[in-house]
Amino acid sequence: MNLNARxxxxxxxxxxxxxxxxxxxxxxxxxxxxxxxxxATSFLAPSGLxxxxxxxxxxxxxxxxxxxxxxxxxxxxxTFNVGNDRVARDQRANVLGAFLDSGGLLxxxxxxxxxxxxxxxxxxxxxxxxKIFSADKVWISSGARGPAQIEESRRHWGVPxxxxxxxxxxxxxxxxxxxxxxxxxxxxxxxxxxTTSHGRRHDDLExxxxxxxxxxxxxxxxxxxxxxxxxLLPLAVDRGIAVIVNRPFEQGALIEQLQRHxxxxxxxxxxxxxxxxxxxxxxxxHPAVTVAIPATSVVAHARENMDAARGxxxxxxxxxxxxxxxxxL
Amino acid sequence: MTEWWTYRPxxxxxxxxxxxxxxxxxxxxxxxxxxxxxxxxxxxxxxLAVRARAPWHGRTIAAILALAWLWVGWAFLFQRYSGIxxxxxxxxxxxxxxxxxxxxxxxxxxxxQPAKRASRRLGLGxxxxxxxxxxxxxxxAGRSLQQMETFGMTPDPTCLxxxxxxxxxxxxxxxxxxTIPLLWCVISGLTLWTLEAQxxxxxxxxxALAILFAGFSTSRxxxxxxEGSPGR
Numbered sequence: 241m242n243l244n245a246r247x248x249x250x251x252x253x254x255x256x257x258x259x260x261x262x263x264x265x266x267x268x269x270x271x272x273x274x275x276x277x278x279x280a281t282s283f284l285a286p287s288g289l290x291x292x293x294x295x296x297x298x299x300x301x302x303x304x305x306x307x308x309x310x311x312x313x314x315x316x317x318x319t320f321n322v323g324n325d326r327v328a329r330d331q332r333a334n335v336l337g338a339f340l341d342s343g344g345l346l347x348x349x350x351x352x353x354x355x356x357x358x359x360x361x362x363x364x365x366x367x368x369x370x371k372i373f374s375a376d377k378v379w380i381s382s383g384a385r386g387p388a389q390i391e392e393s394r395r396h397w398g399v400p401x402x403x404x405x406x407x408x409x410x411x412x413x414x415x416x417x418x419x420x421x422x423x424x425x426x427x428x429x430x431x432x433x434x435t436t437s438h439g440r441r442h443d444d445l446e447x448x449x450x451x452x453x454x455x456x457x458x459x460x461x462x463x464x465x466x467x468x469x470x471x472l473l474p475l476a477v478d479r480g481i482a483v484i485v486n487r488p489f490e491q492g493a494l495i496e497q498l499q500r501h502x503x504x505x506x507x508x509x510x511x512x513x514x515x516x517x518x519x520x521x522x523x524x525x526h527p528a529v530t531v532a533i534p535a536t537s538v539v540a541h542a543r544e545n546m547d548a549a550r551g552x553x554x555x556x557x558x559x560x561x562x563x564x565x566x567x568x569l
Numbered sequence: 570m571t572e573w574w575t576y577r578p579x580x581x582x583x584x585x586x587x588x589x590x591x592x593x594x595x596x597x598x599x600x601x602x603x604x605x606x607x608x609x610x611x612x613x614x615x616x617l618a619v620r621a622r623a624p625w626h627g628r629t630i631a632a633i634l635a636l637a638w639l640w641v642g643w644a645f646l647f648q649r650y651s652g653i654x655x656x657x658x659x660x661x662x663x664x665x666x667x668x669x670x671x672x673x674x675x676x677x678x679x680x681x682q683p684a685k686r687a688s689r690r691l692g693l694g695x696x697x698x699x700x701x702x703x704x705x706x707x708x709x710a711g712r713s714l715q716q717m718e719t720f721g722m723t724p725d726p727t728c729l730x731x732x733x734x735x736x737x738x739x740x741x742x743x744x745x746x747x748t749i750p751l752l753w754c755v756i757s758g759l760t761l762w763t764l765e766a767q768x769x770x771x772x773x774x775x776x777a778l779a780i781l782f783a784g785f786s787t788s789r790x791x792x793x794x795x796e797g798s799p800g801r
Binding site: 317318319323325353354355438491537 | 576579580582583584585588591592595649652653654655
């Protein structure tokens with residue numbers, strides 16, 4: 241890990257911090273203390289080339305370990321399911337490259353997403369084994385067949401082991417969670433989680449969050465779908481569970497709807513140049529949220545999304561302003 | 570699945586329209602000029618259905634259709650489409666089952682419920698549309714000519730042509746022969762609907778017409794039609 245004079249990670253050639261699980265050195269510790277004293281809810285690391293002023297990248301802690309993650313990750317639903325189309329695979333590899341070059345780490349997929357895992361694996365192999373935070377899922381009703389599915393997923397990704405495995409949409413969670421916890425205990429997995437999407441099964445998720453030892457939960461949250469603010473996000477804070485937010489753009493429908501309207505002037509106050517960035521900043525500025533995972537098949541959008549992990553975040557008043565403004569449109 | 574009533578077809582969408590139609594483009598590029606064999610097979614079915622009377626004519630129609638369903642199920646659904654849609658393996662199995670149904674019912678003689686004139690006309694129209702016009706529907710909807718869908722190569726025209734020929738020939742087992750094609754009309758329609766394709770309603774409308782005519786348009790009085798045809 242390279243640390244610059246400010247004691248924060250200095251990415252060489254536009255590479256960004258990957259894992260910070262080791263204890264911070266004195267310089268870094270001082271920076272963290274400074275940020276804590278300043279009331280910062282997020283941690284900042286620089287980005288950009290040496291010649292350019294570093295633009296801080298906003299990082300969040302995984303509560304169960306203290307490991308830091310950039311607040312914007314990469315989803316793969318629909319966007320990376322391109323089958324054996326070589327041209328499309330190369331293009332998605334470019335998306336992956338842009339995401340990682342911009343400091344992104346967490347990539348999320350599932351065996352449910354068609355060829356997405358294979359396409360991610362293709363891209364990672366083409367990019368030369370860059371450091372990532374691999375988040376995948378087990379999605380099968382049979383508990384006995386879970387390990388075989390996970391192994392197949394791992395081969396598709398081409399990684400030695402997954403950083404995070406989640407029970408997809410709580411399918412067969414009673415059987416899968418003990419298996420995943422055993423994988424974690426034996427060092428074959430780093431984190432365990434469960435997922436929901438589209439705002440479904442929140443009662444079940446709440447019970448599981450209360451009763452099970454989880455590192456991560458994944459759920460849907462955005463300015464027009466805020467039910468999780470009531471119980472699940474506060475519960476995640478109470479239980480020390482990291483939160484991954486899926487469907488930030490409602491599968492693109494929210495962006496499509498908002499793009500008919502001009503971006504409000506107040507977006508500039510929090511360094512947003514697009515609706516996508518405004519939505520992402522709204523999401524990741526919630527103190528319970530660890531990382532949002534927008535999916536894209538466009539290189540420019542991957543960079544634009546990652547830029548939402550830089551600059552100012554909205555405070556509580558600005559968050560209300562964003563939500564109210566979008567609700568009126 | 571809990572809260573199933575909250576799900577929409579788009580929640581099950583796994584791929585983009587771009588990826589879906591690229592699948593056809595790559596498939597067509599890889600297998601051209603096999604499409605011409607499909608076209609020739611369609612022409613042969615048309616000739617046998619309209620002009621012929623001998624028992625083997627109907628059996629030949631069924632055999633050609635069965636091979637078409639088997640080939641589309643294997644080459645397109647199983648080998649290609651399953652790469653982006655895990656459910657396509659089940660679709661391929663259904664296509665194989667349809668081929669089996671065509672083979673099994675092939676020797677059945679059934680003159681008890683021949684098609685009425687309206688059903689025959691609709692059936693002939695659907696078959697001709699599937700064979701000649703449907704490949705260009707995608708172009709009219711704004712897609713590339715390279716992404717065209719043709720009889721004997723891709724599911725939708727093969728399905729529509731089969732519906733057409735079954736309506737044209739009538740017969741007691743037509744409902745059995747139409748079951749899987751009608752299911753495919755629903756599946757394909759939902760897929761294209763979620764992809765916001767302009768031609769999404771084509772197969773569902775054809776399927777609805779088929780149900781209407783297959784259910785109410787048979788005659789008790791035998792009319793001249795080829796013996797030994799599918800479902801006869």
